[in-house]
Amino acid sequence: MGKLATPTLADRVLADRAARDAARAAFDEHYGALKADIEERGVAGRIADEAMEQAKEAFDEAVAVAVAHPGAVGGVVGGTIAALMLWILRNPIIARIERMLGPAMDKTDGPDQGAGQ
Numbered sequence: 001m002g003k004l005a006t007p008t009l010a011d012r013v014l015a016d017r018a019a020r021d022a023a024r025a026a027f028d029e030h031y032g033a034l035k036a037d038i039e040e041r042g043v044a045g046r047i048a049d050e051a052m053e054q055a056k057e058a059f060d061e062a063v064a065v066a067v068a069h070p071g072a073v074g075g076v077v078g079g080t081i082a083a084l085m086l087w088i089l090r091n092p093i094i095a096r097i098e099r100m101l102g103p104a105m106d107k108t109d110g111p112d113q114g115a116g117q
Contacts, residue, residue: 007015038046086093 041049
């Protein structure tokens with residue numbers, strides 16, 4: 001039977017150097033592309049693009065859920081819209097209720113309500 005040649009230390013060093021050089025070349029290529037992109041768009045542009053991409057993905061997922069469960073989503077969306085409208089219109093609603101209940105509240109006030117003033 002033939003004996004398999006084991007790599008010598010020099011062979012391993014050469015192989016390691018080749019792997020290192022390949023990794024360095026790949027890194028330099030990625031770094032150069034990133035640097036060129038930052039110079040072109042800037043950091044703020046990259047952040048804005050990333051935020052837009054994430055928003056698009058979230059919207060696409062929401063659409064997929066809405067398509068898969070139309071009945072449940074309709075109720076949730078309707079309830080959310082109603083809650084938002086009540087929150088936005090809360091001051092006019094409270095004012096109207098106070099105007100409507102104003103005469104009734106005045107009748108329930110006893111004589112000692114104004115005594116301390």
